[in-house]
Amino acid sequence: MKQRVRKVVLAYSGGLDTSIIVQWLLENYGCEVVTYTGNVGQAEELDGLEAKALRSGASSACIENLEAEFVSEFVWPALRAGALYEGRYLLGTALARPVLARGQVRAARRVGADAVAHGCTGKGNDQLRFELGYRSLAPDLKVVAPWREWDIQSREDALEYADKHGIPVPVSKGSLYSRDRNVFHLSHEGGVLEDPWCAPPDDLFQLTVDPRRAPDEPREVVLHFESGLPAGLDGRELAPEILLAELNTIAGAHGVGRIDIVENRVVGLKSRGVYETPGGTVLYAALRDLEGVTLDAAALRERMRAGEALADLIYRGVWFTPVREALDALVTRLMEPVTGEVRVRLYKGSVLCIGRRSPRSLYDANLSTFGAGSGYDQADAGGFIRLLGLPLEAEMHRSAGSLEGSGAGS
Secondary structure, eight states, X not given: OOOOOSXXXXXXXXXXXXXXXXXXXXXXXXXXXXXXXXXXXXXXXXXXXXXXXXXXXXXXXXXXXXXXXXXXXXXHHHHHHTOOBTTTBOOHHHHHHHHHHHHHHHHHHHHTOSEEEOOOOTTSSHHHHHHXXXXXXXXXXXXXXXXXXXXXXXXXXHHHHHHHHTOOOSOBTTBOOEEEEOSXXXXXXXXXXXXXXXXXXXXXXXXXXXXXXXXXXXXXXXXXXXXXXXXXXXXXXXXXXXXXXXXXXXXXXXXOOEEEEEEEOTTSOEEEEEEEOHHHHHHHHHHHHHHHHHOXXXXXXXXXXXXXXXXXXXHHTOOSSHHHHHHHHHHHHHTTTXXXXXXXXXXXXEEEEEEEEOTTOOOOHHHHOSSSOSSOOTTHHHHHHHHHHHHHHHHHHHHHHHHHHXXXXX
C-alpha cells in the first residue's frame, strides 16, 4: 500500500529517469510535484530544464546554484584529505549527492512539502547517499523511490514509457549511457561499458581529449595551496569553483584525468565506471606532492589513514555525521602547514610535479645533501641503527631458543 503524499519535491536532473518520474508520480500518487535541480556545474544540461519540468506536469520548478558551496564545502575537504575510494576514484558523483540532498530538503521546507523523491535505482549507491542525507536533515519527510516501486526494469523500459507518454528524454536506444556531470567530474556508466572487456568508445569522452591527440608541447601550471586547500592558479587567486573550472579546461585539453575502473558498490554489486576528472586529478597530484615537503612522517601517515576512512564514508553516503566531522577536523589540523606552490607539467594524459616550495617546508638541503653539508654527523647513524635493531636481535634470540628447546626432546 502506497503512503499518502500531498506534495513531493523531486530531485530533477532532466535525464531519462527523472523525466518520466514526474508523470509517474502524478499517475500513481496523485500528488503535487515540484522539481528541484541543484546546479553543481552541469553546464548546458540545465538549458530549458525548468520549461521541460513544467511541460511534464510539475506545478513549479526550482533551479538553485550550488556550485560555490559544492566545491568549497564538499570537494575541497575531500581533496585535502586525499579521499580516494579503493585507492582510485576521486568520488565526483558521491560528493555531489549530500549537497543536492541538502538543497532539496531546503526546497521541501520552503514549499511546505511532506515528501521528497529521487530517481536512483535500487541497485546503485545514490539511493543511499540521497536517503541518508534526508534522514540526517529531515527525518520527518516521506521518501518516494520509484525504482523500488514501479514495474520498469531497465533503461529500455524507461524509454518505452517516455515514448508512450510523449516525454522528451536526452538518450536513445543507440546511446544508453548513464551520465552524471558536475564541476568536479563527469561519469559514464551503462551501454557498452557493461562489458568490462569493451574499451570505452572514442566518442564517449566529453571533458578530456584523447591523450594520443593532445598537444605535442607540454603545458606547465603553478598551483598555490593554503593549509591544504587550493587557493590560486598561475599567480592568480581564484574562487574555488572558478579555479576548478579553469583547471578542468587546461588539463582536459591535455588528456588528463581519465580512469576506467570496476568498483565495489555498497549494495554488494560490482560496477564499471569511466570517469573524467581533469582538474581534480591535477590538484590531487600537486597537493600530495606538497605534503612531501611540509608534513613529517607521522602526520602524513595519519592523514592517509583519515583520507581512506573519509573516502569510505563519502562513498557510502554518510556525510552528515559526527564521524565525518571528526575526520575533517583531524585532517584540517594535520594539513595546517601544507601551504605553498607546486609546478606541474601536463603532457598527453600525464601529470608530473616538477617543482615545489613552501614557507613551511621541512626540507633542509644542507642536511639532505649528498655533498659536504653541516649539522648531520653520519657516524651517529651507527648508534641509531643499533637501537632500531634491538627488537630484531631479541626476536632472533627467542626463535633460536625455541628451536633448541624443541630439538632437546626429539
